[in-house]
Amino acid sequence: LHGDTGFDVLSQAMEGLVSRKATPWTDALALEACALVAQWLPVAVKRGDALEARGRMLYASCLAGCVIAHTGTTLVHGMGYFYTLECGIPHGRANALLLTPLFRFNAEHAPEKVAAIARVLGRPCAPEPAAAANAITMALAGLLSCVDMPADARSAGVPQGAFADWARQIAADPYRYRNQIGSITETAILGLFERSYSGF
Numbered sequence: 001l002h003g004d005t006g007f008d009v010l011s012q013a014m015e016g017l018v019s020r021k022a023t024p025w026t027d028a029l030a031l032e033a034c035a036l037v038a039q040w041l042p043v044a045v046k047r048g049d050a051l052e053a054r055g056r057m058l059y060a061s062c063l064a065g066c067v068i069a070h071t072g073t074t075l076v077h078g079m080g081y082f083y084t085l086e087c088g089i090p091h092g093r094a095n096a097l098l099l100t101p102l103f104r105f106n107a108e109h110a111p112e113k114v115a116a117i118a119r120v121l122g123r124p125c126a127p128e129p130a131a132a133a134n135a136i137t138m139a140l141a142g143l144l145s146c147v148d149m150p151a152d153a154r155s156a157g158v159p160q161g162a163f164a165d166w167a168r169q170i171a172a173d174p175y176r177y178r179n180q181i182g183s184i185t186e187t188a189i190l191g192l193f194e195r196s197y198s199g200f
Helices: 003-018 024-046 051-071 073-089 091-109 111-122 129-146 162-173 187-199
Strands: none
Touching: 003 024, 003 073, 003 091, 003 111, 024 051, 024 111, 024 129, 073 091, 073 162, 073 187, 091 111, 091 129, 091 162, 091 187, 111 129, 162 187
16 A cells, blocks of 8 residues: 555545534544554555555545545645646645645634544644644654655645645635635635645
């Protein structure tokens, strides 16, 4: 199993939790998927013959698929498609490069949800914006390191000079962030791209 594929599963589950369409049912499935990824993705990446790990990741993928079928995706995907289509970065890795800045942003608007994710990823914290933002940052950094994936878009070859144009395109197309919580503006999107470039 490749880390890119596993992070696609994780991004679907995490986005589903903070989607405007989230429900208690999808929240439960999403948290279980996140917990499974945290436990089994590093094993599946390092030991391709570990059938239990691969099976658990398959189950996590099924759960995450059920989640986004109901909740849709958020701005992680809306921004990540530019990394994939314009830079050739695999879809799961593109999402991975955006999870930290987007979930620091999400912590401002749904700290209890982000804290719940951080907890199942191994970083329990108070359900407060600053604590949730810091915990999710550490949790994602740890998981990325475990599967030898970069945390910053700069290392992946993303051109910083394209961000302003991409931010304009996304802001002009609300469908891309229809499920995203918080106030989404061109300036906010540009800032999120910049943070992704730096890795935080």
